[in-house]
Amino acid sequence: MISMTGYGRATGGLAGGTLTVQVSSVNRRTLDLSIKLPEEWEALEPAIGARVRRAAARGKVHVDVEFTAPSGREEAGWSDEGVGAALDRLASLADSRGIPFEPDAALLWQVANSQRSGAARPTAEAVESDLLKVIDEAIKSFAAMRAREGTSLLTDFTARIAVLRGHLEAVAGRAPAVAPAYRAVLLKRLRDAGLELNVEDERVLREIALFADRCDVSEEVTRFRSHLEQFEGLLKSDEEIGRKADFILQEMGREANTIGSKANDLAIAKAVIELKNELERVREQMANVE
DSSP, X not given: OOBSOEEEEEEEEETTEEXXXXXXXXXXXXXXXXXXXXXXXXGGHHHHHHHHHHHOSSEEEEEEEEEEOOTTTTGGGOOHHHHHHHHHHHHHHHHHTTOOOOOOHHHHHHHHHHHHHHHHSXXXXXXXXXXXXXXXXXXXXXXXXXXXXXXXXXXXXXXXXXXXXXXHHHHHHHGGGHHHHHHHHHHHHHHHTTOOOOTTOHHHHHHHHHHHHHTOXXXXXXXXXXXXXXXXXXXXXXXXXHHHHHHHHHHHHHHHHHHHHHHOOHHHHHHHHHHHHHHHHHHHHHTTBO
């Protein structure tokens, strides 16, 4: 079992600077992948995406790639003369079109930063091999955390299955007593109303038989047990279980609703409420599973 929540980080030397890669994910029904990396390296995005998809099938996954240039290199990315020349050209252009030109600190920084950005980073071709190695390390750490989280989730689900089974068996144990209890109540009401009917009277027997048929939940209990076994087996499998588990839990919810509507018994109604509450907790936890 693998959790959809995870985080991985790796660093490495690159072109004399430092490369830092972070991979994180949260819950999402499908795979929603976003990659943030320097503009000069955007050509490497498909290769990075392919690696992430081999490690994650669901979840909102974000990959953040940051490069810190060698000390002093950022400053070397521009010169005072170059920035001044660029501002002179902008002033000349504005003057030729009759536009007032009043540069401020924001424009100065924009011009200077645009000149250094290309010089501060090597090309995508130059960094591809080393960058993808660091990406792989971060994804490996990311996948390991998701696996550890998955192990914890499996322990939790195992305990919750036992709780579900206990509530279901409470229903199954009470169900055979529902019809006899109704028979006793029916006869008491008839006697209280002054209608002394024989317990073998055809009308009494027919009413009891119809009630017993309406309140019979044996089929629903059997199906619920089957769904529990399927769910338990799915949790122990190596396949992607999120979507299949969602379907099985939905079916268990339907059976619980049917039992609650048919049983017409207070003890069973209480057990069904507990059953549905625990099912909701399992659904919420399953939202974390890939």
